[in-house]
Amino acid sequence: MSLPIPIQTAPMEALTASSIPRGPEWQYEPKWDGFRCLAFRDGDRMSMLSKSGQHLERYFPELVSALGALRAKEFVLDGEILILRDHRSDFDALLQRIHPAESRIRRLAAETPATLTVFDILADDRGRDLSKEPLARRRAALEKFAGKYFQSPIQLSPATHDFEEARNWLDHPKGELDGVVAKRMDVPYAAGARDAMVKIKKLRTADCVVGGFRYASKGKVVGSLLLGLYDEQGRLNHVGFTSGIPAAEKRELTKKLESLIEPPGFTGSAPGGPSRWSTRRSDEWKPLKPQLVVEVQFDHVTGHRFRHGTKLLRWRPDKNPKKCTMDQLKR
Secondary structure, three states: OOOOOOOOOOOOOOEEOOOOOOOOOEEEEEEEOOEEEEEEEEOOEEEEEOOOOOEOHHHOHHHHHHHHHOOOOEEEEEEEEEOEEOOEEOHHHHHHHOOOOHHHHHHHHHHOOOEEEEEEEEEOOOOOEOOOOOHHHHHHHHHHHHHHHOOOOEEEOOOEOOHHHHHHHHHOOOOOEEEEEEEEOOOOOOOOOOOOEEEEOOOEEEEEEEEEEEEOOOOOOEEEEEEEEEOOOOOEEEEEEEEOOOHHHHHHHHHHHHHOEOOOOOOOOOOOOOOOOOOHHHHOOEEEOOOOEEEEEEOOEEOOEEOOOEEEEEEOOOOOHHHOEHHHHOO
16 A cells, blocks of 8 residues: 555554543543454555454455445544444454354344444545644544545544543443543554553452362462353353462462362353363363352453453452342443
8 A cells, every 4th residue: 555654553552540631631532342443545445454453354344345435535544343232332243253254244244234433543535644743633634534524334433621521431331432541632643552542441340159260370279260150040150260369379279269179160151162262271170169259340241251351359258159140240
């Protein structure tokens, strides 16, 4: 491509913060729960790159068509791919797109079409490099570009300088939001860097049954706890894991866990089994009697499971394991 922005450009990233920064130098935006995407167009040539540099065109043909239908023939846009169902972001539906069968991708593109929500512009319709401009100028250029060219399913992400509005996004998130992003207005686009942008997530907690554990890779001590929640049928389903156990506590905790080893551990969905995320260690776990309860902190839920590892907050000896139910995962 003849665009001024190389196609290998890494997107600007964010540091995690516990609170929203305040001051006139900050612009606030919603944090979306989707796939990050840099979209390049140079005439008839189109590329959509993920945060890791993987091409996304074949997985989202409806967005390739939509970008190709824009009257602007040159641009580089930074945004987030979302699939919305009942006004909520469906991350599991996004994962279903990363599939080798083109026929299935085409079917899903028709059944659950994606949206590209754009929050930055690196090159405009004249092919001018805007990445060296401060965010304040890039945002003005993006709003002008969006007003002139955008049409569904390509849309402009909101932005505000109002701290109270940003805090309301965080305190009362809608289904497609994942938190708040704060960006310095006086800096250029720093590809791959994290020093001018912070993200603040709305974290939640849940009380979970310890249905099993895995040993650490070195030394026969506990490495992670496998978490379960009961469904309406009374089955204990595996919903994720937690680690970060203090080293000083591991040996004594291992003895306690080993005294509770008893199959099956989970009576509903269990760890392991066929998955593109599986590793050799996926099946190497020890089932436990459902007696121990821990409180964990989490951010995302996908397909009735914690999407990421959780943070262990405390043990809950006062909690009845049967009271640890799946409804804790509902928003």
